[in-house]
Amino acid sequence: MVDEDDLYPRRKDDRKRQMFDSSDARKAVENVLDDDTMDALLKAADRDLINKMYGIIESGKESAILLADTKEGLAAVKIYMKRAGAFREMYHYLKGDKRFRNVKNDRRAIIDAWAKKEFKNLKKASNVVRCPELYGLQENVLVMEFIGENFSPYPKLKDVNIENPETALDQTLNKMKNLWEEEKLVHGDLSEYNILVESDKLVWIDFSQGVHKTHPEAEQLLKRDVKNIVNFFNSQGANRDIEKALNVVFSAS
Numbered sequence: 152m153v154d155e156d157d158l159y160p161r162r163k164d165d166r167k168r169q170m171f172d173s174s175d176a177r178k179a180v181e182n183v184l185d186d187d188t189m190d191a192l193l194k195a196a197d198r199d200l201i202n203k204m205y206g207i208i209e210s211g212k213e214s215a216i217l218l219a220d221t222k223e224g225l226a227a228v229k230i231y232m233k234r235a236g237a238f239r240e241m242y243h244y245l246k247g248d249k250r251f252r253n254v255k256n257d258r259r260a261i262i263d264a265w266a267k268k269e270f271k272n273l274k275k276a277s278n279v280v281r282c283p284e285l286y287g288l289q290e291n292v293l294v295m296e297f298i299g300e301n302f303s304p305y306p307k308l309k310d311v312n313i314e315n316p317e318t319a320l321d322q323t324l325n326k327m328k329n330l331w332e333e334e335k336l337v338h339g340d341l342s343e344y345n346i347l348v349e350s351d352k353l354v355w356i357d358f359s360q361g362v363h364k365t366h367p368e369a370e371q372l373l374k375r376d377v378k379n380i381v382n383f384f385n386s387q388g389a390n391r392d393i394e395k396a397l398n399v400v401f402s403a404s
């Protein structure tokens with residue numbers, strides 16, 4: 152079958168133009184994304200998942216975060232890069248997770264499964280902890296609630312002044328415990344970099360590394376998360392023993 156877009160490349164250009172708020176935004180995004188991902192964005196727009204793309208909030212090696220308008224309101228669009236280097240590691244994390252046991256060992260399948268993993272993890276996590284609401288998923292493109300104001304994300308935990316580090320630490324440890332016990336999930340990359348601060352509320356983001364409790368490395372990841380969190384809050388004035396914190400999180404309630 153012939154793809155209509157191959158016959159009418161101009162039509163595709165028109166659609167791209169319509170999708171972006173300005174030509175500067177389009178050029179900036181085109182510089183970062185590959186053609187396949189651009190196609191996934193167009194599909195998301197065709198599905199009414201995205202109305203307008205405004206531009207890039209942050210872009211790293213493995214993913215880019217874009218700002219968009221959607222029917223649900225302002226959205227963060229997280230795009231997992233097809234050129235990401237960490238395929239072997241991603242494949243390893245996916246294979247060990249019973250939800251993704253059958254993932255194929257090819258780049259495209261791995262990246263799409265990675266996006267789906269963050270989507271599923273966010274869905275589970277939302278039962279326990281404040282995190283971005285899900286709007287939708289299209290291949291390697293995840294559309295979620297924008298956590299911020301005036302078009303800027305709220306600050307990361309590492310960049311704010313914490314008034315009561317002991318209380319914030321207790322709350323965070325309790326959420327980790329609940330996520331583990333009730334949703335059988337570990338965040339896997341929890342730190343002051345992946346928590347945003349919305350007035351006095353902590354919002355957890357970046358769940359792509361999260362795995363199911365039955366993953367062979369799940370406990371190790373949870374321990375690492377606990378250590379990172381305790382070390383961070385201790386550096387902000389708390390005084391917590393890591394072993395005691397581990398006991399709280401791992402003890403059966």
Ligand SMILES: Nc1ncnc2c1ncn2[C@@H]1O[C@H](COP(=O)(O)OP(=O)(O)OP(=O)(O)O)[C@@H](O)[C@H]1O
Nearest residue numbers: 209211213214216227283296297298304356357359
């Ligand atoms: N839902 C959101 N709302 C507002 N800002 C967001 C949202 N998601 C991500 N961001 C912003 O983008 C930054 C990077 O996002 P995130 O931590 O999810 O990706 P990453 O660290 O690049 O991802 P990964 O580790 O999966 O490659 C965040 O620190 C935050 O500033």
Ligand SMILES: [Mg+2]
Nearest residue numbers: 344345356357
């Ligand atoms: Mg992050």
